[in-house]
């Protein structure tokens with residue numbers, strides 16, 4: 001019997017490709033810099049490099065980069081080398097001590113899931129008094145921590161943050177008890193783009209013998225370069241005493257293609273706590289460090305290539321462009337009477353107004369076909385600046401001005417709520 005939906009006969013690729021492109025007509029035009037959310041694009045050359053390097057490793061399966069790879073001609077030994085070299089560069093970038101270890105994952109969420117799973121397993125052995133294991137995170141920490149708790153049967157306490165958007169250390173201390181197995185800080189947090197007081201949180205965790213995780217998913221790969229340019233960036237990585245694990249997304253400010261992130265551990269033994277090993281089936285030993293199984297080698301190869309093509313000089317240049325573009329945004333916001341929340345360290349900023357309805361402002365920006373983030377408590381706009389936005393920021397500010405004028409003239413907000421994802 002024929003299927004009703006599955007195409008009976010094939011059609012030429014050019015024709016199908018044209019249809020694919022037609023489907024993109026109403027997508028945001030990130031290549032014109034119209035994404036002031038998470039596009040992480042430097043320029044056209046950058047995207048071309050990612051496309052070509054990913055395509056070269058499209059069929060290569062990273063799950064066959066273990067045992068199979070050790071015998072020439074039977075697996076993907078190339079991926080073992082690329083992965084290990086990438087991990088070594090990344091561990092060095094984040095000041096990992098000798099003996100540290102890490103895993104390349106599919107994204108920030110998986111990196112966080114693995115760290116939380118590791119903490120749960122560690123606590124089984126080392127926190128016997130934790131009867132109902134719980135993690136304590138700032139209210140601004142990413143939703144992935146609650147997702148991890150949902151998956152792994154843990155509880156979460158979200159602690160109110162200070163007026164500047166940063167975690168409140170005293171309130172965090174007050175939330176600790178024998179059930180707490182893990183504490184978290186962000187570098188920076190997504191809602192406000194500010195770093196939590198990580199040194200203080202790390203000290204607190206260390207004093208209580210609690211696993212401390214730094215979520216540097218969004219900022220991790222930008223912060224070292226912004227600091228090298230002379231901007232103030234607090235210590236946030238494995239060089240900071242008391243930090244046990246760190247998540248940092250290559251597919252964000254590492255400018256890697258999706259899906260690639262890293263989770264690093266001060267002690268490589270901690271990584272083993274979330275490694276899955278099994279052999280009770282008729283196909284032999286199965287061991288994975290991450291949550292998935294098969295995955296394309298494309299992102300690993302493309303990221304290795306990107307590191308070598310850009311080098312430190314290229315990452316510094318990207319960081320310089322981001323900070324300069326952020327300054328242009330700040331000047332424009334000042335002119336429009338909009339106020340930046342806190343003092344963001346990097347290219348992730350949020351701003352609002354005491355008088356204007358920011359949801360109405362954001363509605364006008366949507367109509368003008370920009371992709372922005374919306375924040376709540378209070379209503380805000382969240383922007384993530386990338387090098388590609390250097391060419392579009394003036395046009396954005398023109399449209400923002402029109403939006404502010406409309407809101408001042410009494411434009412009412414639509415029913416559009418702040419939504420981070422519905423993927």
Ligand SMILES: Cc1ncc(COP(=O)(O)O)c(C=O)c1O
Nearest residue numbers: 107108109142189190215217218
């Ligand atoms: C601070 C922070 N942590 C974690 C994540 C989750 O990353 P992903 O969407 O790659 O899973 C994000 C995503 O924006 C983030 O900003």
